[in-house]
Amino acid sequence: MSAEANQKAKVTLYWLDKSRSQRILWLLEELKVDYELKIFKRGKDFHAPPELKDVHPLGKSPVVGIQAADAAKPLIIAESGAIVEYLTEYFGKWMIPKRYLDGKEGLIGAETEEWLRYRFLMHYAEGSFMTIMLVALMTHNIRNAPVPFFIKPIMKGVAGRVDSSFVSPNLKTHLDFLEDQLVTSPGGGEFFCGKELTGADILMIFPLEAAMQRAPN
Structure with a gap:
């Protein structure tokens, strides 16, 4: 075509x-x-x-x-x-960032940093990062479930334990990692993969917005 x-x-x-x-x-x-x-x-x-x-x-x-x-x-x-x-x-x-350095097309290890970041983030956005957000959503739903008042403290306690032992520490780790990715963006760019907006940046926006709503102050 x-x-x-x-x-x-x-x-x-x-x-x-x-x-x-x-x-x-x-x-x-x-x-x-x-x-x-x-x-x-x-x-x-x-x-x-x-x-x-x-x-x-x-x-x-x-x-x-x-x-x-x-x-x-x-x-x-x-x-x-x-x-x-x-x-x-x-x-x-x-x-889509350029994949290979000039003259090194098809060689293992000759990929550009921009493309390697792109490929990683395309999987990371819906994989490692979004998994934390889904767990956070579940604990939010548990905490706010319409249950009898005497069960409410138990539900909040369970959700709180999951948040404190899994969601919060993992969220901090990932946000610190992503902050470093922006600071070290190739060529001093303002996007994750460099100076140009990529499909990976667009994929990242949803989990990032969800993370900022749940990130500790």
Whole structure:
């Protein structure tokens, strides 16, 4: 498929409120790709509506549909990391750092620091870092669960123990690490991978926002 044909592809973002799909919306704006936005609202139970399962069997968001000009049906892509990788590969290679040093293409150890950081963060954002945020969300829900008043202290105690023994120390470790990554950004850049915004920076925004809400003062 040529670059011209790629630009003619129809992109649809299945967007869910209060979800990670906001990052994909940001990415599409950065890529200046024309897209259609289909909006879904969470129910009173905060779960995604069942209609999202008509788009993808997992019924989650974000999901992106890409209809190529010569394709019979759209390609459906789920998972934030996979979506960012696919969209940047076809619509915005400038958001992927150069992989190899000049003249050393394909050699182990010849990758640029920018690209190594990019590859790491693309997995780290939804892996190591987001795991802490999910545990923090669970302890928050436990602490605020609608239970009888005499059980409330027990629930708060359990949540507090998990927060103090796991969430808080791990969160501090990761925030210190990320602060150092920004300080040492290649070329004195203001982004994680250097002077230019990358797909990895966009992936990082959701767990960073969640972390700042739970970080100790």
